[in-house]
Amino acid sequence: MISKPELSIPEPTLRRLPRYYNYLKELLKVGREIVSCTHIGKDLDLDPPQIRKDLAFTGIRGVPKVGYQVEVLLKSIEDFFGWNNIDEAFLVGAGNMGRALIGYQGFSRYGFKIIAAFDNAPEIIGQTINGVEVLPLSKIKSLCKRMNVKIGVIATPAHAAQEVAEMMIAGGIRGIWNFAPAEIRAPEGVIVQNENLATGLAVLCKKLQMLQQSGKFRQEVEK
Amino acid sequence: MISKPELSIPEPTLRRLPRYYNYLKELLKVGREIVSCTHIGKDLDLDPPQIRKDLAFTGIRGVPKVGYQVEVLLKSIEDFFGWNNIDEAFLVGAGNMGRALIGYQGFSRYGFKIIAAFDNAPEIIGQTINGVEVLPLSKIKSLCKRMNVKIGVIATPAHAAQEVAEMMIAGGIRGIWNFAPAEIRAPEGVIVQNENLATGLAVLCKKLQMLQQSGKFRQEVEK
Structure with a gap:
């Protein structure tokens, strides 16, 4: 496969x-x-x-x-x-999460650069975030093809994620980094990396809960 | 341990x-x-x-x-x-990443709520982000104690992360969710959950690279 x-x-x-x-x-x-x-x-x-x-x-x-x-x-x-070569990526969803990703210090160290953002909201389109322009979502497919972009980042609400993924794939994107809290179905030949923030949170809270239940926590606190 | x-x-x-x-x-x-x-x-x-x-x-x-x-x-x-009980948390670093976390839809589903944010920058202190007030970082220790908050979220630049973690721990925080791209050292009894975004990215890019090298990628594209 x-x-x-x-x-x-x-x-x-x-x-x-x-x-x-x-x-x-x-x-x-x-x-x-x-x-x-x-x-x-x-x-x-x-x-x-x-x-x-x-x-x-x-x-x-x-x-x-x-x-x-x-x-x-x-x-x-x-x-x-291959961090010596820069991978160029498109991002969809220029809300808080999208902005955070565009502005995240340290991606460049990993040979990764978001070169354009896409959104549906008229009030966001045309804005420039950390030097990255926000374009209308309708243009993503043709721009992916023209610029030969192979990586897409999804930072939309959950309900929009699948549709956006399909637009990306139609444009030739082969690797999707998904921050939307939704499972994305992709055909063979496309890699999806899910980044569900709530997962890390659940692990942390559960460990904390187990620590508290173990009793060691209380002793520690009382010291 | x-x-x-x-x-x-x-x-x-x-x-x-x-x-x-x-x-x-x-x-x-x-x-x-x-x-x-x-x-x-x-x-x-x-x-x-x-x-x-x-x-x-x-x-x-x-x-x-x-x-x-x-x-x-x-x-x-x-x-x-335990998602029926709400875990209240403090966040430090109200930049883009911090704002994204405060505004992230779906944490509430997981019984998790950021109830206050802290920052050092005078222009950010006093702002309200999605109903969450940004307070001066100097207050975090006393507020942790007074409000009995046990979970802290770090969304600062890398260089500030360790110091912020120590302030949190001094205030009684036992679980740290770290988004800064830095390793945090914590004493026994404190759980640190690192959320290094670049890790997911590295995995995605490497898988894509391996796919391309396997030759299957090219065939797929040419179809």
Whole structure:
């Protein structure tokens, strides 16, 4: 199935690699040149053998009992993700979430740039947000094709998400980053990455609840 | 260790349950009364036995060869997460991301409410965003204590995140939902849920790249 390519790289690894990257950037800032998996593991609360395995996917090997050169490791992760090439993306839905995404510091570091936004609301169309123009939604299909844009970001309300996804796909978009709290159905050959904010929230609240129920919480608070 | 309570419920399960919940809400809207794991699995592209296992954590059992009553299942997930009780939270950083979070439709469904925002910028302090007042950051510690708020949301730039987390913790906050692209160090007894947006992006872009490299992508496009 094309919509689910056999990924030789596990998704948890893909999710951890940017975390290592951010962490290594911080190390570099404070002048650190060499780092070991043990050290990374301690700081990020992860298992060192797992870290070694994750990093190996980028094609790098550390020196036993020494570790990795921080700069070389950063470069290896950058190359792995192709962050040296900028992926241009269109965003639909220039409400608060859309604006937050357009203005988010740090996407450029990951080779990602929102080059235009689309919306339906006449009062929003024509605005410029952080240098990004808001265009009428009706133009998205033709502009996707003309500009050969392959990534779309959906930041609309839930009820609009599916329709917007279909417009994007009709324009040739192959990767959808979905922030709308709705499941999107996409045909084979299109990758959908759901970013349901409420999921992280639910996990946090449940952990907190379990902590409270365990009784340890109360003891801690009373200390 | 208190910061990492032994969770009898796996995190992937915790992450999937809100997804089932959203999906079931949609089913309810279109008038569906009974649903099976096979059906859910088909729609959400998940393994039915896994779904059955996940749902069992909420204390529900389906009827063999029939399934679950949609409404009862929804109620079971709500009770499991405690979404009937509202968790009140403070947010720090009333920039675009903070505003997006304050205005995000759908958190209330998950028993979560941001009741006040805090910022350092004089031009933002005193504003009201979607009914939520922005207060000076210096007040957060005393207000946390007085209002007994246990959840904090960080939507600041990376460099401010650790300091803000420490102010929250000093005020008695035990669960931090972190949107700043920075790792937060917290003492035992405090749960940190990181929401690094760039991670989802990296996964999407890498999958797209692998799809393209597999050659299937080009064939698809040329069809």
